[in-house]
Amino acid sequence: MSMDIRKSFIYKYTLYRFKQTCLRSKVLAELSQEDKERICMETAKKTRKRMLFIGLVYFFAMSFLNMKIVSDPSQNAFTRWYTDTLYSLYPLIGSHWGLITPEGKGVVLLVCIKALP
Numbered sequence: 001m002s003m004d005i006r007k008s009f010i011y012k013y014t015l016y017r018f019k020q021t022c023l024r025s026k027v028l029a030e031l032s033q034e035d036k037e038r039i040c041m042e043t044a045k046k047t048r049k050r051m052l053f054i055g056l057v058y059f060f061a062m063s064f065l066n067m068k069i070v071s072d073p074s075q076n077a078f079t080r081w082y083t084d085t086l087y088s089l090y091p092l093i094g095s096h097w098g099l100i101t102p103e104g105k106g107v108v109l110l111v112c113i114k115a116l117p
């Protein structure tokens with residue numbers, strides 16, 4: 001499942017920035033079109049690998065921090081407040097929403113208002 005790198009956003013942005021840099025630099029402007037494309041291709045590949053690595057590290061770090069904070073909410077005031085807010089929504093969500101659509105929309109709106117700080 002290999003995606004063509006020339007269709008990716010990273011390659012297009014790299015090409016855009018390289019063209020801007022070529023306008024300011026005579027040395028880069030004198031390069032052939034193949035060299036410019038090769039430079040952009042290599043840069044896009046390296047950027048993709050680095051972003052994948054950074055994204056994975058960020059995902060696992062945030063998952064670990066969230067599990068650590070939520071595992072013992074009594075130690076953290078923000079987590080305690082957030083879980084109490086979610087628990088206060090349970091009776092509202094589980095209650096009767098009415099027979100017609102506007103009443104149901106009103107309950108959804110009320111849940112959203114209470115859930116968002």
